[in-house]
Amino acid sequence: MTIQAITFDAYGTLFDVYSISELSEKIFPGSGASLAEMWRDKQIEYTHLRSMCSMYKPFWEITQDALIFSCRRLGLRLDLAGQNALMGQYARLHAFPENLSVLQQLRARGLKLAILSNGNLQMLQSAVDASLMQGVFHHLLSVDVVKKFKTSPEAYQLGPDVFGMPAKNILFVSSNCWDACCATWFGYTTFWVNRTAAPLEELGVAPHGEGRTLADVIAFVEKLNPA
Amino acid sequence: MTIQAITFDAYGTLFDVYSISELSEKIFPGSGASLAEMWRDKQIEYTHLRSMCSMYKPFWEITQDALIFSCRRLGLRLDLAGQNALMGQYARLHAFPENLSVLQQLRARGLKLAILSNGNLQMLQSAVDASLMQGVFHHLLSVDVVKKFKTSPEAYQLGPDVFGMPAKNILFVSSNCWDACCATWFGYTTFWVNRTAAPLEELGVAPHGEGRTLADVIAFVEKLNPA
Structure with missing residues (x-):
């Protein structure tokens, strides 16, 4: 896979x-x-x-x-x-409506899931609770442990470290084009949830996949991991 | 001094x-x-x-x-x-009207002058020429040699390196508050030319001096270097 x-x-x-x-x-x-x-x-x-x-x-x-x-x-x-x-x-944000179902479907395919965020752990836990996504993620990863925010390599390295696999085997999903682009530079396979139909950043690099909602992640994963 | x-x-x-x-x-x-x-x-x-x-x-x-x-x-x-x-x-920018006279007065006080900029050398030389400031600066320092932009320490280090003195003996002058603040963190003595009367950035650090035009740098230097 x-x-x-x-x-x-x-x-x-x-x-x-x-x-x-x-x-x-x-x-x-x-x-x-x-x-x-x-x-x-x-x-x-x-x-x-x-x-x-x-x-x-x-x-x-x-x-x-x-x-x-x-x-x-x-x-x-x-x-x-x-x-x-x-x-x-910030502690009471709601999830986008499609999220819970998408995340559950991805889990059901045997994928490990994590959040990798600039937010400190307390903020993340609070947002996960408020959006009723308890138990969905295997890991909540905050840059707080490395004291460098994205797009520093120390921040992106948290993913490969926690999963014990190369970045290219991890799909990095972000609605921020700069985040998806810089994660591509880092070595992740990347997907840009382009919710606002924004133009691609002019950084000379593009995410590997793009969609409009989190639901589009499923088809992208299926393309990369054929049954 | x-x-x-x-x-x-x-x-x-x-x-x-x-x-x-x-x-x-x-x-x-x-x-x-x-x-x-x-x-x-x-x-x-x-x-x-x-x-x-x-x-x-x-x-x-x-x-x-x-x-x-x-x-x-x-x-x-x-x-x-x-x-x-x-x-x-960008290659044809004019200097602010007070600049040339201010820079000449600072030179006359025995101070060494440099530009320290994100711009590559060709851009800087072109702007210096267009604004008739040839011969005013002892050094044109571009981050291009270290391949890191401000506010990276490698970029700020160019000043102490070229002048062969600690950053605190160098006055760092910028109209960008973030630049003056981060140069303060680095160790420079700093002056913010706040041309637009902007509020101070909320970074928990402030430039050592502030004025509205480059001319205000003279009084600040005189205060720090009494005759």
Whole structure:
């Protein structure tokens, strides 16, 4: 079997972060979309800067830093109640509707499943619980143990290490094109869940497979692992 | 003397990139500002991803990749003429009006001056020529020799290496807050030319000095190096 295990990115891939925009809009009418977008971009930027500078701190704290900066940048007055509500939303994300059934079908095919995320373990466990996916994953892998965020090789190495197999035998699934591309560079077999029909990043590399929802992963695995 | 040398970031700090927005707007009326902003963000993001993944390629090429992606993302039809015009603008940037006089005053105080930039040497030389700053800098330092972009330590190390002194005796000047902050982590004495009155990045670190134009660097140096 070519593919023996699958690692999934968490935010945006398994867990729907749309409710964060909704809540942003409720708290800051007219600015919800800009805030959610800047918050996400800044969150990822801070993971890059801290990885490159070896100044790691947990994703939960970085997420909060990014929220505080984005509100200041947009001139939005963030009080503690708003901050707690928005941060708390990260612990209450719902899974995309197709997820549970897709994950169960993949497990039934004998595949080992893991989450490989920038999120610290507490965040991941909380999101897994809130989305009723307890018992679905064999491993929850957080970059917290290596203190480097994606797309650092130390972060991607967690998959091969936990499964004890080369990256090419592990399917890496992400809705973030940059994540799927950089995982391809690392050596994974990769699948991009392109939920928003975004263009491919101009990085000179492409994920091995692409689809619109998590359900498309099944056909891709079947193609690679013919019965 | 505390400060014996100064390294300057190039784009936005010495060279005014505003003309790029202007030209973008001329080529894509109504979308110039969004394109210029996304182009810049994507350019920096690609330097991060390629540094973390050890997939270096020169800044000129990354800049072009970021332009191509941004146009595709925004649904703008970029033909070769437009691409060449926009890329060519990078080689024809003007310096901010105060620069030449400020740099000459700093040189007259016996300080060694350098540019330390993500840009490859050809881009830097071209921008120095276009902005009539030939002979002003003792060194043009490009990350191209270490194949890691800022904010990697290998990139920041170019300053101490070329000047043969500890980073704390070198003033690192940038208009990008993230650059000034990460250079502070690295060990430089730092100054943020906050041209747009932006809020401080939420990274738990701050540049040692802040001003609105390059001219404010002089007073800061005088404070650190009293006569």
